Amino acid sequence: MTAPMMAGTPGPVEPGATLRADVLGTVSWRTPITLAVISIAALFAFVLFTPSTALAQFAFTEPDASWQWPVWHAPARLVLILCAVGTFALTAAAFIAAAARKPRRWYLVVFGALVLVMFLVWVMSASTGTLRLPFLLGLTMTWAxxxxxxxxxxxxxxxxxxxxxxxxxxxxxxxxxxxxxxxxxxxxxxxxxxxxxxxxxxxxxxxxxxxxxxxxxxxxxxxxxxxxxxxxxxxxxxxxxxxxxxxxxxxxxxxxxxxxxxxxxxxxxxxxxxxxxxxxxxxxxxxxxxxxxxxxxxxxxxxxxxxxxxxxxxxxxxxxxxxxxxxxxxxxxxxxxxxxxxxxxxxxxxxxxxxxxxxxxxxxxxxxxxxxxxxxxxxxxxxxxxxxxxxxxxxxxxxxxxxxxxxxxxxxxxxxxxxxxxxxxxxxxxxx
CATH class of the missing domain: 1.10.3470 (ABC transporter involved in vitamin B12 uptake, BtuC)
Structure with a gap:
């Protein structure tokens, strides 16, 4: 007859649980926590202090191009809010992936792109000039x-x-x-x-x-x-x-x-x-x-x-x-x-x-x-x-x-x- 289990004694361990823990390893929360901190910082730095009437100007073609795209006058506050929603959604997805021990590296790529867009929109909303993206990318190649x-x-x-x-x-x-x-x-x-x-x-x-x-x-x-x-x-x-x-x-x-x-x-x-x-x-x-x-x-x-x-x-x-x-x-x-x-x-x-x-x-x-x-x-x-x-x-x-x-x-x-x-x-x- 099995002796009664004393109070505070650990219950029976499921077979293979220790092995699964060893194989999967411990959960690392470093990346999702970092994304959460950056998302909150971007929200306060970019979104909350941008006037609702501010516009950011972006040009997608050079002035001497054979055909021209119109300059985009982006509503800065709206774009920043949409990007902020995206960063928080990716942060939540990163927490879920970390808990499942299945990190997704592409989360970081998309997250970084959204933060970059937020930064550019915020900077250009405080500037009277126009950011010409083809010139910026060409200069990037020169320096890279x-x-x-x-x-x-x-x-x-x-x-x-x-x-x-x-x-x-x-x-x-x-x-x-x-x-x-x-x-x-x-x-x-x-x-x-x-x-x-x-x-x-x-x-x-x-x-x-x-x-x-x-x-x-x-x-x-x-x-x-x-x-x-x-x-x-x-x-x-x-x-x-x-x-x-x-x-x-x-x-x-x-x-x-x-x-x-x-x-x-x-x-x-x-x-x-x-x-x-x-x-x-x-x-x-x-x-x-x-x-x-x-x-x-x-x-x-x-x-x-x-x-x-x-x-x-x-x-x-x-x-x-x-x-x-x-x-x-x-x-x-x-x-x-x-x-x-x-x-x-x-x-x-x-x-x-x-x-x-x-x-x-x-x-x-x-x-x-x-x-x-x-x-x-x-x-x-x-x-x-x-x-x-x-x-x-x-x-x-x-x-x-x-x-x-x-x-x-x-x-x-x-x-x-x-x-x-x-x-x-x-x-x-x-x-x-």
Whole structure:
């Protein structure tokens, strides 16, 4: 006969309940709580203090376009209320998904888009100007291109286990040699060929000290950046400035307009009326994504970054693979440095203005994948472009505050808003 159960004694456990809890894991409320806080903050910041009669003006075509869409005078208060309802609905859906242990990443994408629309409508409702979306998107691509190539360089290097802090120096070196080669030959395409050579040379210095001599990779990267900065500044002051017509007058890259695609409203001119560097970026993201995650070469490279000892056991030359990845990634960054001069601008001191470090942040936010790095770099480029556009048409938001947004987004990402961000296991660890 079974003894009676004492008061306070746990009841019978359903068979398999412990196993299901172990498999499913604990419920994480971090993302839905964050969305709730942002929704409430957006409600108070944007909706409650916007006059009911305020209008926000948006243009969807450029003034010189062959056909024109009328400027949209958006009723700001109504649009903000609708977007706020959408953010709260997505927050509720995120809570439900978290309770069911089935997170939906697309919630974050739609939520971010709604918050962005709210911000734009709020800003333009306080401005007398018109926000031309095609111009904003075109400027976004201009600012995003060096970030994208720099982030690709970081992905290639760190997937092989080498931390690439020297992206800034690789971008700067590529821009410098591109300016000289294009100026001397009079051909911008010769400059495009020279730029990745400069990036590869900078990467070779990084590889020798970090792989062969096993110097701390972060320290080497910082030193390489300082070395390239000092060298280019010295040569700029002594060579380029004394004879700018011969050494620092690169011709602009021509734009290639793709028929039909360039006529797509809003997006067409920004995406398909660009230079060869932008089109190379489109190709690079697909090639790198496939090569890293769908090819034997990519499997070998990633194995070196995750478990080099196991890779060595099956016959993969770890350090040789790392050398190749660092030099190739650095060449990619050098090619991106040529984009600073694509419009025919002359090389100047510190033309990269710290964009190598932002590219490094884009790589982290993009989870060490080419597609993610592209999305993060475009986000950072959009923030920079929006900051400059709003400053010209008058904005209630300070310029310094807008400049902080990319870094705040990275902090949220690393803190776990978009899930756990984990680098390759052997990243930064020399071998053997």
């Amino acid at each position: 291109v060096p970030l994208v190539f720099g982030a690709f360089a970081g992905v290639l290097c760190e997937r092989a286990g080498v931390i690439n802090i020297a992206i800034e120096g690789q971008l700067l070196g590529g821009a410098f040699l591109c300016a000289i080669a294009a100026s001397i030959t009079g051909s911008p395409y010769i400059g495009l060929v020279a730029a990745p050579i400069a990036g590869a040379l900078v990467g070779l210095i990084l590889a020798v000290f970090s792989i062969t001599y096993k110097v701390d990779q972060i320290i080497v990267g910082v030193v390489v950046n300082v070395l390239v900065l000092g060298l280019t500044n010295y040569l700029f002051s002594t060579v380029l400035s004394e004879n700018p017509q011969e050494f620092n007058s690169p011709p602009p890259l021509p734009t290639w307009r793709i028929p039909v695609l360039a006529d797509i409203p809003v997006l067409g001119d920004a995406l398909f009326n660009q230079t060869v560097i932008v089109y190379a970026m489109y190709v690079a993201v697909f090639v790198l994504q496939y090569m890293l995650f769908r090819s034997r070469w990519g499997l070998r490279l990633r194995s070196v970054g995750e478990h080099p000892k196991a890779a060595d056991t099956v016959g993969i030359k770890v350090n040789r693979t790392r050398y190749r990845a660092v030099v190739l990634g650095s060449a990619v960054a050098g090619f991106g440095g040529a984009s600073f001069l694509a419009a025919g601008l002359a090389f100047t001191k510190e033309v990269s203005v710290g964009r190598g470090y932002i590219a490094l942040a884009a790589m982290i936010l993009g989870r060490w994948s080419p597609r993610g790095a592209l999305a993060a770099a475009v986000l950072f480029g959009f923030t920079d472009a929006l900051n400059r556009v709003l400053r010209n048409i008058g904005s209630p938001v300070d310029y310094e505050l807008m400049s902080m947004l990319p870094y705040l987004a990275t902090i949220f990402a690393v803190a776990g808003l978009v899930g756990r961000v984990r680098p390759p296991a052997a990243d930064g660890k020399p071998y053997p």
